[in-house]
């Protein structure tokens with residue numbers, strides 16, 4: 001059962017829970033696990049406020065299909081933790097670092113980046129099926145995301161779907177732009193490597209697809225190697241919003257190469273290719289067993 005405590009730094013009640021043995025096993029076997037009530041309502045409300053702020057004033061790392069619109073807007077923003085005090089508090093104090101460590105069976109975890117993912121009502125665009133690892137300048141199996149639901153959503157309204165156990169396939173699929181091939185803010189993907197992700201929508205029955213309806217505070221923890229995607233948001237009235245945080249475990253190594261996310265580049269870090277990301281400024285260590 002989750003236990004409630006008051007975090008001395010923040011002075012607000014929060015919830016911290018451990019993964020159960022069954023949840024750890026589900027992550028290992030399926031490459032994804034649903035974690036109900038991963039964080040408290042207070043964190044959901046604080047991150048929801050950040051989403052509202054970023055929609056109104058996107059950062060240079062945003063990706064916005066329909067700026068300012070209340071409907072049909074597929075919006076992401078990322079890499080805010082260094083300037084945004086609320087996200088900085090979230091990654092350090094919400095308990096997510098420990099959840100990531102437990103899922104990956106890792107002795108320590110370092111933080112990579114935060115990612116806000118919003119689909120306003122009536123956003124037709126799906127999130128293409130993809131793996132995360134080819135977007136990032138890292139290699140290793142102990143790398144994961146925690147996608148925290150800030151709104152309720154069903155699979156029909158753009159809750160995430162996964163190809164179960166695809167993290168074990170040994171495949172490395174080239175990244176795809178979330179807002180389609182003409183998306184200028186994703187031009188960095190042009191030089192990406194990897195084979196083309198299979199056309200899962202063309203024959204869904206050929207894949208073992210699992211989707212998760214969620215309520216605010218639920219989290220999906222998934223391996224960076226697990227294929228995942230989402231439909232558009234079919235709701236005419238409800239936003240779908242989430243914050244995904246990216247975590248590096250014991251076997252992660254720095255692997256800069258063409259076509260990866262330019263938020264952190266080789267010149268920004270003090271580590272050499274092939275080394276663990278032991279740069280405490282860029283990839284802070286936020287959990288140790």
Ligand SMILES: O=C(O)CCC(=O)C(=O)O
Pocket residue numbers: 115117127132145147228229230242244
């Ligand atoms: O929220 C979405 O639509 C996509 C999320 C995703 O791909 C991720 O967090 O890695």
